[in-house]
Amino acid sequence: MLFTLLAFAIALGVLITFHELGHYWVARLCGVRILRFSVGFGKVVLRRTDRHGTEWALSAIPLGGYVKMLDDAQPGDPPSVAAQAFNRKSLKQRSAIVLAGPVANLVLAALLYAGLNLAGTSEPAAILAEPPANSLAAQAGIMANDRVIAVNQQAVQSWGEARWQLMDALSSGGKAELRVETAEGLQRERILHFPPAAIEPDGADLMAEAGLSLATPKPRVTGVNAGEPGEQAGLQAGDVIVKVGELDQPSAGAMVEEVKKHPGQVLPVTVLRDGAALTLSVLPLAQTGPDGQVTGRIGVMLGADFPMVTVRYGLFESLARGVSRTFETVWFSLKMMGRMIVGDVSLRNVSGPVTIADYAGQTARIGFAAYIGFLALISVSIGVLNLLPIPMLDGGHLMYYILEGVRGRPIPDKWLENGQRIGLGLLAALMSLAFFNDFSRLFS
Template structure:
């Protein structure tokens, strides 16, 4: 729990502080005086004032931060030249300062995705298993061993690329053009007809429902128990099981089942070692299991021979792919919001801080790459959310400024206050829904 809370606090603190720094940086470029830049909320623990008169503070609650600008009401203070007040700025400056926060989050997402490309990540290769009969993939002619190489003309390099490219189609339905490299090395094009699926948090995986699943990894020898039948037979770490007994192309569970039902009986064994096929015979030793039944054991710790690919790019390609991934995520986010409004996507997909904190902890435990990817996704979400034209959010202020530009003068104070009340109500309803979904997931 403590690790999860720490991962959540670090992620949210970095993302919101970067958001506020966007406001700060553009405000300074526009000549606005910044009273305070606080990392965190609540009681100030540490503070330092720079030569420009800005107080840099570290506050007690490390869940974000805020920037305080000089406004007209403070222009008679010691720091206050009315020309440096936020409210005195021309419309274009105020709009730029407000928009800078969300766009800073989008820029951060670009940089985080680019960093993943530079560091390189090991991901499952997009090689599929035999699609079940009657699934869309089976109807399209997909076969076991097909390696997916492009979707709708866009190259894919890993299984996560495939999932990402198909995500939008799963919610809307349609025909997808998929290019594959067959197990024989031939290039083929297949048309995958997908029906729109219900996007629910606990729904079945749409990839599996379409008949697209990773090829079952072959079982391989990870470790050998000293004195076991595997070591006596001559098995070595890295050996891959091709057949055992009467089972060909077995899964790890099939190997275990074959061994357990054959105590003291020789089993023909076919393995792959360094690209060469080796035939041998292995006799499982007879041992008692936890229930006192006699089962076979061979003293082998099995692993998975899952085809992996390293996804890594140069500096410029990483940056460009970061831009592409951020743009695609923004577009998909707006599409999903629209589908929620029209009822095509369930409102149960709205997540709150509890779920986000859980994901923060999970990804941090998986590794640095997963955590960076999580932060990039949440950074996009913060940017998109703040661009919504809801009063109290940055997008609401931009809406006010757009109306001000059309009218040629600021909106009446009564309009602004009414909009603020509406915005508070909308945000309260959204947060209530998010918390309801969070706790429903926990208790269900």
Template sequence: MFLTLIAFVVALGILITFHELGHYWIARLCGVRVLRFSIGFGRAILRRTDKHGTEWAVSAIPLGGYVKMQDDPEPGASRAEAARSFNAQPVWRRMAIVAAGPVFNLVLAVVFYAGLDMVGTQVPAPILGQPEISSPAGQAGFMAGDKILAIDGNAVASWNDARWRLLDVLSSGGQAALDVQPAAGGVQRRVLVLKTGNRLDPSQGDPLAAAGLHLQRPRPVVREVGAGSPGQAAGLQAGDTIVGVGDLKGPLDASALVGYIQQHAGVSLPITVLRGGVAISLHVVPRDVQAEGREVGRIGVLLGGDVPMVTVRYGVLDSVWHGARRTWDTAWMSLRMMGRMAVGDISWRNLSGPVTMADYAGQTARIGLAAYVSYLALISISLGVLNLLPIPMLDGGHLLYYLLEVVRGRPVPERWMQIGQRTGLGLLVCLMGLALFNDFARLFT
């Protein structure tokens, strides 16, 4: 719980501070006087004023931050001082200052993704498990061990890439052409057809798995061999990957292996393992033991899972390009998902609030730095996209006012702005209420 809280607070602090830094930096470039830049809210713990008259503060509540500009000139201000107020700026400068916050969030996501690509990350390889015959993937001819190489002509480096591209197909219906490499070798093209859109309702489980697409289950790996056990007598060693036992062949998973051994107590079983990349044939005789009121076979070894992984790494320029493309794809898909939620094509249960965000922050922090940085990039994109929506109270709402000002040739009437602010506030309160409802529904279900 403590790690989750710290990870969430750090995430908010980084992302919102960088957002406000965008407003600050462009405001300074446009000659606007910035009165205060605060990291956090509430009472200031530390503060100092720079030579430009900006007070920099660290405040008691570490949930983001804010920038306070001089909106209107002070009474009796000189012409030069009045020109430094925000409202005295041409409309294009005001638009640039307001848009800078969300744009900086998107740029930060590019930096995060590019950094991960340069350092290199280990992610699951896009190797499929056996689909149900009746599923769309089963009907398309996908088999266990198929490795996805490309989707609609776009190269796929990992399961994460494949999943991201396939979710869009699932949500809208249609078809996708997948180039796969079967376990036996070669390259084949298979067309996945989804006649109707999937509403991506989280309460219905993983939509990709429902379509028959899931990762190959972890290969059973021997973690520990018990002294005097049938496994030790057979010559099994820690680190062995079991690839076959008896007449159980093909890609194995731990549960299928355990079930098979339990059913063959006292029977000499041929077992094939990979040791240092070399296939070794052994024989093991499961010992008959009493478990849960019945006799089952046991070989006395501790099994673990071994998911095939790939290392994704690029050079500097390629990393920046991939980071920018991934940021754009994520932002564009987020907008499309919002539109589909608005018309009911996608479940509103996909809307998440601070509780779910905090939970994911804690989970990714426990997994490791790379997972946490990926989480920061995703939330930074969400923050940027959300703030660009044309909703009063958000940066996008202000940009809408300024666009109307450009069209009309004069500022929007104060009355319009007041109505817009109330409408925007009401909409945001409703969305936050729905997001919190979804958060707690996930916790209790």
């Protein structure tokens, strides 16, 4: 729990602080006086005032931060001070300052995605299992051990990249063109037509339902118990099992069942070791279970041998892919919001702080790359959410500024007050829905 909370606090601290830095940087460029920039909320722990008169503060609650500007001049302020007030700036400058926060989040997401592409990540290769009969993949001609190398003319290196390129068509319905490389090394085009899907947070995997799943990994020996049949036969950690008895290309489960069937009987096991095939004779130890049934065991631990690829790009391609991934995520998010409004997507997909904290902890445990990917996704979400035209959000302020530009004069105070009430109500309803969904998942 402590680890999850720490991962969540770091995520919010980084993403919200960067959002506020966006407002700060543009406000400074526009000549607005910044009174305080705080990392965190609540009681100030450390503070320092710079030569511009801005107080930089570290506060006790590390869940984001805020920037406090001089909103309007006070009576008696000299003209030089009054000119630094936010409300004295032009419409374009105020709009730029408000827009800078969400844009900063989108820029951060693009940089994080670019960093992952540049550093490289190890991911499963997009080698497909044999699709179930009558599935969409089977109807399109997908066969076992086909490797996806492009989706809709976009080259892919890994299973993760293939899933991302298929996500829009899988969720919204539509056509997807796959280029695959067969087990014989031939390239073929496969076209799949997906119907619109009902998306539920605990629903089935849309890829699997379409018949697209990773090929079953070969069992890999991860450990050998001393003095037991596996060690006596010469099995070693790192051996990849390719045949057990008459069973070719077994899964780990199938291998275990085959061994169980041969207590006290010599069983040939073929392994790949350093790229070479080696056949060993194993004599499974007969053991009697609680039910009196005699089964065989050889005393080895098994893992999955997924074919892995390192996905890495050069500097400029990494930056281009980072920007592209960010805008694809923005577009996908907006489409899902639109489908929620018209009822095509369940409102149960709205998540709140509890679910986000859970995902922060899960991705941090998986590894650094997974956590950075999570930060990029949440940064996009913060950017998109803040651009919604809801009063009290940055998008609501931009909406007011657009109206001010159309009318040629500021929005009346009564409009602003009513808008604040409406915005507060909408945000309260959204947060209530998010918390309800969070706790429903937590206790269901």
